[in-house]
Every structure is written in structure tokens, then in C-alpha cells.
Amino acid sequence: MRFWGREILGWGLLLLGLALMLSCLLYIHARQVIEASIVAAVGIFIFRAGVHFLKVAVAARIYLASRQEPAGERRAARARVAEQRPQDTTGARPAPARPASENRA
Secondary structure, three states: OOHHHHHHHHHHHHHHHHHHHHHHHHHHHOOOHHHHHHHHHHHHHHHHHHHHHHHHHHHHHHHHHHHOOOHHHHHHHHHHHHHHOOOOOOOOOOOOOOOHHHOOO
């Protein structure tokens, strides 16, 4: 539940940034280009901050959901992934593939 504050703040900043973009359009319609550019710059930064807060809130929600998953299920999922990997018994790394044009006899 800690991420709700970030999500609400993110949506608020997002809406404020859109409102500033609307006021920027009104300034442009009134042929006040310098004022419009200042409001547009501020609006873009506020909009991006809102998007950032939303990304952080979603990441926190995903993290909390993964932590609530029982440890036994996590171990079983890791074991399934380990079984699907090809086993290399030599411990040597394979050589990189060369293009066909370099394979001359």
C-alpha cells in the first residue's frame, strides 16, 4: 500500500503537465510565443516527473507481489529454468561463430 501515494502523485503531476500543455496552446493561439515556450518547458518536465512516479509505483507493486510469492514456488521456478539451460561439462566457452566469407581453406 506504500505505492499508492506515488501513484496518486504521479497521476496528479501528469494531469498538471497536460494542463500546462493546454495553456501553452492557448498562449500560441494568442501569439505569445515566448510565454508559450516557457510554459511548454515547465509542462514537459512536470509531465515527465509524473510518468516517472507512475513507473516507480508500478515497479514497487511488482516487487511487493514477487516478495509475497512463497519461497518454495520461487525455488521450483529457478529449478525449472536451470533444467532448461544446456549443460556444459567442459567449462570452456565456445568460440564465436565466424562469417562464411572468412572460412577459406
